[in-house]
Amino acid sequence: MTNKFISIEGIAKRYPGASGATTTIFENLWLSMARGEFACVIGHSGCGKTTVLNILAGLDAPSEGTVIVDGQAISGTSLDRAVIFQSHALLPWRTVLGNVAYAVSSKWRNWDRARVKAHAQTFIDLVGLTGSEHKRPSELSGGMKQRVGIARALSITPKIMLMDEPFSALDALTRGTLQDEVRRICLETGQTAFMITHDVDEAIYLADKIFLMTNGPGAVLAEVVENPLPRDRGRTDLHRHPLYYALRNHIIDFLVTRSKTFTTEMSDHDPRNVPLVQIGKPGLTIAAGSDEPRQTWMPGTNPGLSA
Ligand SMILES: Nc1ncnc2c1ncn2[C@@H]1O[C@H](COP(=O)(O)OP(=O)(O)OP(=O)(O)O)[C@@H](O)[C@H]1O
Numbered sequence: 001m002t003n004k005f006i007s008i009e010g011i012a013k014r015y016p017g018a019s020g021a022t023t024t025i026f027e028n029l030w031l032s033m034a035r036g037e038f039a040c041v042i043g044h045s046g047c048g049k050t051t052v053l054n055i056l057a058g059l060d061a062p063s064e065g066t067v068i069v070d071g072q073a074i075s076g077t078s079l080d081r082a083v084i085f086q087s088h089a090l091l092p093w094r095t096v097l098g099n100v101a102y103a104v105s106s107k108w109r110n111w112d113r114a115r116v117k118a119h120a121q122t123f124i125d126l127v128g129l130t131g132s133e134h135k136r137p138s139e140l141s142g143g144m145k146q147r148v149g150i151a152r153a154l155s156i157t158p159k160i161m162l163m164d165e166p167f168s169a170l171d172a173l174t175r176g177t178l179q180d181e182v183r184r185i186c187l188e189t190g191q192t193a194f195m196i197t198h199d200v201d202e203a204i205y206l207a208d209k210i211f212l213m214t215n216g217p218g219a220v221l222a223e224v225v226e227n228p229l230p231r232d233r234g235r236t237d238l239h240r241h242p243l244y245y246a247l248r249n250h251i252i253d254f255l256v257t258r259s260k261t262f263t264t265e266m267s268d269h270d271p272r273n274v275p276l277v278q279i280g281k282p283g284l285t286i287a288a289g290s291d292e293p294r295q296t297w298m299p300g301t302n303p304g305l306s307a
Pocket of ligand 1: 015025043044045046047048049050051052216
């Protein structure tokens with residue numbers, strides 16, 4: 001039996017470069033997620049995070065490889081996979097209600113207006129925009145616009161939420177509030193979420209798993225870091241967890257140093273058996289081609305860090 005809900009299988013992305021050369025952004029990338037899991041992807045600018053997300057969304061096609069979702073190879077976009085962008089992407093001529101209702105009626109084409117409206121209203125309430133239904137995007141703050149984007153994505157009850165730095169343009173207070181909401185909603189609804197972020201603390205707060213990518217071009221998925229913090233973690237006491245600093249240091253160390261040197265130092269890196277780092281436990285690799293992690297040595301890292 002497989003518990004892989006999302007399975008990225010050997011994808012590559014290449015672009016034609018100058019004078020007939022080809023630029024390989026990444027190749028032979030394998031990655032999987034279980035249903036209901038929340039994963040964050042971290043890596044430096046240009047390593048291909050958005051490209052991976054766009055391929056998962058069906059907005060872009062890989063040069064090689066396949067993406068399997070719920071047992072089926074994807075082809076093109078689907079209302080089962082909703083995307084939340086950094087830049088809201090709202091319809092400016094529609095109200096809050098109109099933007100959300102448009103998505104709802106795209107999914108359930110035979111619903112009457114009252115049913116569409118009631119369904120849209122549920123999600124507007126969920127993201128705390130009750131009372132702003134009739135405002136247009138130009139009348140909303142950045143945080144409110146982002147809430148509309150979240151309500152719109154959730155309203156179509158997608159199987160997967162794909163988020164590309166959804167909070168990076170927001171002030172710290174709004175970002176915190178929306179992180180809390182997204183986390184609560186994902187836990188309550190059992191959403192599977194794939195989020196790109198540059199914010200290590202955001203990843204630690206939200207993710208069950210953190211995918212670490214090396215620098216591009218020729219980026220690789222270097223490690224899958226399991227979050228040792230309990231699922232019912234609270235924002236204010238994250239740092240009190242005995243493994244918090246070990247986890248944070250591991251990610252920062254990767255970003256500052258190992259993301260640049262990983263591919264040369266790790267000549268035996270197997271993209272189908274990417275190391276699974278369990279902070280506080282011995283090293284494992286997770287085989288992208290199977291479901292069972294394998295015990296192995298973790299060169300160059302300190303996954304066995306204890307409290
Ligand atoms: N249409 C294109 N033609 C050529 N190169 C492209 C094209 N689209 C993206 N790239 C290149 O692919 C690489 C990966 O881009 P991508 O946006 O996926 O990176 P990213 O990791 O999400 O970066 P950031 O964190 O800055 O958003 C970049 O070097 C980018 O220049």
